[in-house]
Amino acid sequence: MSDWPLVLAVPSKGRLQENASAFFSRAGLKLVQKAGAREYRGTLAGLPGVEVRYLSASEIAGQLASGAAHLGVTGEDLIREMLPDPGASVELLTPLGFGHASVVVAVPQAWIDVRAMSDLDEVASEMRLRQGKRMRIATKYVNLTRRFFAEAGIADYRIVESLGATEGAPAAGSAEIIVDITTTGTTLAANALKVLDDGVMLRSEANLVASLKAPWGETARTALRTVLGRIAAEERARTTREVRAGLPESGEIDLATLAGLHEAELPYGAPRGPDGEIVLRCPAEAVFDLSDALVQAGARAVSVRRIDYAFAAENPLAERLLARL
Ligand SMILES: Nc1ncnc2c1ncn2[C@@H]1O[C@H](COP(=O)(O)OP(=O)(O)OP(=O)(O)O)[C@@H](O)[C@H]1O
């Protein structure tokens, strides 16, 4: 099999760009742009088997679908819109906690009696009967819209493809209603539109996505393990705390039960010898309960700290993906 480098697609502009770069640098993956900011290719410092490509969020979804990129950061909305059967060509590895936005059905605020999709169905039928026209929906989410309206049992409509400023379509007279992405709702409000009560089609956020169609040779697989290992190590470190405790004088403590009760684990195994130090790792929310329990069980002292990275022998993100290739 040919030995391609791992192609990592990173947003080059728009809403996801800054957060995506910050995400990689937190994971110890330093993006190095070649020859100045105009060059749309780069590398990861210290990782020879990786080629970074800077693309727009929608291009990233396209390249993951075709297999031109192995790994990328893009919005779930774009994956679901652009890929007919996402599960067949990509694996959504993990949501990234930024780029939150919802794809919604919005209608003019002036339509006071229209609150739900069922009301919209009536509007569409009436338009068809009385005016002989089909209700027009402005959107760039053509496929998501067709699916959602079919599930709602609405068929009397026509899609007007919109490439930008979709919220302006009703006022401009080019459509009655819209489907678009929103975060704060500011743009909808400024255009006198409201979201239907059951009109949230998809809650999206940025995801780390892998392509099942890309050429996964040895070089790419090796780089994948390193990249996903670092990402997992950062995530594990951010969401857990390390709890250290001195063993009780008696040396007796039921660590297994204690750990089980507080979702804790013993990353370095059980302490050895009577002067042993216990090292546990638990979810950040569990530290106070776990510390109290340790003191009650006779621990002489307990300290809790944040960790920068928590590497582990197992690499769940990589294993999940490799199992599908
Ligand atoms: N308020 C928001 N509006 C639009 N997109 C958002 C918002 N918040 C997060 N996103 C996410 O960012 C993705 C890319 O949107 P953005 O507008 O940044 O790209 P773009 O530069 O318009 O890309 P393209 O030129 O390919 O259309 C969206 O598909 C969505 O997943």
Ligand SMILES: O=P(O)(O)OC[C@H]1O[C@H](OP(=O)(O)OP(=O)(O)O)[C@H](O)[C@@H]1O
């Ligand atoms: O709910 P809000 O916080 O107001 O955000 C929603 C707006 O943001 C996006 O547009 P963007 O600024 O990305 O411009 P674009 O349409 O050119 O992509 C989106 O298409 C909405 O118009």
Ligand SMILES: [Mg+2]
């Ligand atoms: Mg945009």
